[in-house]
Amino acid sequence: MAKLGYPFTLGVASGEALPDGVILWTRLAPEPLHPARPGGMPAQAVTVRWEVADDESFARVVRSGTVTAQPDWAHSVHVRLSGLRPAADYFYRFSVDDHVSPAGRTRTAPAPESTAPVRFAFVSCQRYEHGYFTALRHLADERPDVVVHLGDYIYEYGKPKNPGPGRYVRPLESEAECRTLGAYRDRYARYRMDADLQAAHAAAPWVALPDDHEVRDNWSGALPGDGTSPAAFAKRKAAAYKAYYEHMPLRVRPSGAALQNYRWRPYGRVADFMMVDTRQYRDGADMLGQEQERWLTARLTGSTARWKVLAQAVFFARRAFPADPPSADAWDGFPASRERVLAHAPDGLVVISGDVHNNWACDLRADWEDPASRALGVEFVGTAVTSMPGVTDASAILARNPHIPFFDGHRGYVSCTAGMDGFRADYRGVAFVDRPGAPISTVASFEVEANRLRRVDL
Ligand SMILES: [Fe+2]
Structure with missing residues (x-):
């Protein structure tokens, strides 16, 4: 094999932390957008070395090995580590020939009996x-214990014919x-x-x-929503999930058009993260x-953690619009399902959501x-990292929904601390996204008191 060019152009990542292990990820791509060969x-197959150390300078390497990057999987690798200490920082890197990747920092989940606070951030869109x-980048600087991504990691859209003013600042x-495996792969590589984005992955494990x-706008259950047949859609979905x-540093591979997304990630006695799939299994109501x-x-009724964090993509609470019908792409379109979930709401339920770009x-x-x-x-609904628009004037919605006390129009993410004696959410907003270098600030903070929101004076 000819010597590879520098292959770590897409960075490194880790995820799916358990008390004793994580998944480490990278993908070899010397020419990420090569027109003929994925990643160039x-x-x-190519052998990739990996190292895990206790310290950032890799003076104390505690684990190392090799893994094979296969062309069938776009030369991505997923290293499944176990036997690590709980609630511990580790540093990792990969190498091929004499090329060495940037180092990532990861962190295992706490032991089951741990009562130490859990710091996490959630993002979407x-x-x-x-x-x-x-x-x-600001999220990376916070080095949370874990980052939760609630979807719309990529957008499948092509370049619009008339992009309109102000919104298309980074052309594709x-x-x-995207419809084919090659197109989805290129889109992920571009991102x-x-x-x-590389910094956020290198700073903390993600779930x-x-x-x-990640597949197609507003698809639902077996229905593509674009008039193509379910069979053609299944093929497209299989390509999308494969890419x-x-x-992504996932524990499980997709099986054809199916990907097992719902899962449980415990963080000691403090928080259980229940990852819920609100897309694949929709059926009628x-x-x-x-x-x-x-x-x-x-899980909701059996969890003994202080906080039951129900992580899912779409708006959960009722959000009645004064004139329009309720959104069919949120839980408002599935009120009976929502009632059944709320009938089992445990003490300490915190729903986190994305999708609506505000x-x-x-x-x-x-x-x-x-x-x-x-x-x-x-429920804390987090804004988009960049996607626009959401609602621009929320005053009529707020007036119509007395259970929704807060709306904000920044782009950003939400930074949370869960502890045995409290839960706090800080809405972090950037000043602009149409050029680099925006400062960030906390635009609002809430605590949870007796299963209710309490706004914190900043
Ligand atoms: Fe979105």
Whole structure:
């Protein structure tokens, strides 16, 4: 084999932290957008070395080995580490020939009995064309214990014919919407060449859920929503999920058009993260599908953690619009499913959501209209990293929904601290995304008190 060019152009990542292990990821791509060969790689297997150290300078390497990058998987690698210490920072890097990757920092989950606070951030909706991922650079600087991604990691859209003013600040190479494995791979590669996105992956382990745009806008269950047949859509979805897996530090591979996204990630006695798939199993009025709903109900009622963090993509609380019908692409389109979930709401329920490209905070309660009705938990809806637009004037929506006390129009992410004695969410907003270098600030903060929101004076 001819000597490779520098292959770590897409950075490194880790994810799916457990108390004793994580997944380490990289993908070899000397020419990430090569028109003929994925990543500009030869069609043959390549051996990749990996090292894990206790310290940032790799003076104390605690684990090392090799893994084979296969052309069938776009030369991505997923190293499954176990036997690590809980709640510990580790540093990792890869090498091929004499090329060495940047180092990443990861962190294992705490031991089951741990009561130490958990710091996490959640993000969603990073449309490349819409702006710079500056928020992700600030998120990286916070070095949280874990980053939760709630979907729309990529957008499948092609370059629009009339992009309109102000919104298309970073043009894509491709005019066409992603439909094939090659196109999805190129889209992930384009995103992963971004230094801010690489920094966020290198700073902390991620646990990620895809929403619709990893495949196609507003797809639902078996229905593509674009008039193509379910069989053609299944083929496209298989390509999309394969490319997603090839670029994400996941524990499980997709199986054809199916990807097991719902899963449970415990963080000591403090927080259970319940990752819920609100896209693949929709069927008529059913949001989750019977099997996933049974699983979720068992987790909600069985969890003994202080906080039950229900991580999912779309707006959960009622959000009545004054004139328009309710959104069919949120839980408002599936009210019976929502009622069944809320019927099992445990003490300490915190729903986290994305999708709508604005910040919101909601009280979940037995009667949306009645502040005195039983408090069932809270929902923090996080804004987009870059994607636009969301709602621009929320005043009529806020007036119509007394359980929604907060709206904000910044781009950014949400930074949270969960502890045995409290839960705090800080909405972090960047000043702009149409050029690099935006400063960040906390635009609002909330605590959870007796399953209700309490705004913190800043
Ligand atoms: Fe989005």
